[in-house]
Amino acid sequence: MSRDVRVAIFRPDDERLAEAEELLDSLGAEAVADPMLEVRPTGDAPDDGEYVILTSKTGVELAADAGWDPEGATVCAIGESTADALRDAGYEVDVVPDEYTSSGLVEVLADEVAGARVEVARSDHGSAVLTDGLAEAGADVHETVLYELVRPEGSGESAVLAAEGELAAATFTSSLTVAHFLDAAEERGIREDAIAGLNEAVVGAIGEPTRETAESEGIEVDVVPEVADFEKLACEVVETAAPTYHD
Template structure:
């Protein structure tokens, strides 16, 4: 069976990821590299457009009582859109490309002079805010949550260093950076990099791929659809 490291936060996303990998005949190594720390802040309600970038952000916006009735709601990706709809929000825009660049391309002809709220984590890409600014929007960013590395993360680094991983699934640049930080703390960074480069490595999106490549990780798979199931299926196929 293919042994695959997965770095989702330790909530239902990790549970779902493990269940999916097991259903595909793989042996998951769950090693959460992200922990969500909500800020308790609500997205602005006076914007013409609001962009949410994650399922977590959608859920936190609902929890803070965000009123979006007069706002054009934009979601990067189907999971974000699904979470918004489940919370009772009408989703007006979902780009074909599930990325910051994709939403900029979709909105750039519509936001000149408009107020655009970007509600996301503290590690969001400048591609989104810079692109919207360049399109003429008045951009305001609200940090809904901070992302940190959980205490004790790093089993996957030890497994990679020992040559025990067949695949690894990175879902953001921060998961790459936190994996390497954990490997460094454990004194196995170089061996872990070597182990990853002997395995099949998949990333969601080009920014994550670029981060991995900048740190010396060879990326084998970037699926066309930026969702976890597509990443898992494509990377497991590459590991066979």
């Protein structure tokens, strides 16, 4: 497969971006690395709770760096990647929902959290589905913002390429990456052209919430993997964009 199959990736500029570039290279595609999220730690650590919920690998790493001790709490991870990060940091994981979403976690916990203090430690862009759902189940919900997610200065190369019809595919890994991509396009005065370009390309969304955000903005989504995992997303997107990549 020729390297003109350009796939935009929006992961933060750390090991996640490097791993994504390496993965796309192994699939025979050219990665257009355009980070749409920059992590800014707040310096806070998870508060005490009978249940403590972590929703990302980044949050786990920041909690561990802060010396967080669960002190007998029921530790909950929103998905397997977060659970793996917790285990790698030396924590035991008690709850991982079958559906790796806020609503999936609420469903698992709804029957047992009434009257319990539930600590949710995450970014400043966490979904209200989680906190509202737990509160409706009768939990005393407290939220700690471990980090802020901002759009990096200078981001938007992928929006320019999309507007010019030079992208074969794009991989959105959160609703916020969709919003920041569109903000970058708007900043350059090419929002509509960028959306039109994406709609001529293969667009992947890591899960249903991301798909819904993209489609609400007029972006047609072609790929949503069954499991919210970047490797699965990238493989399915490249396979859809260039079905012979593995030959």
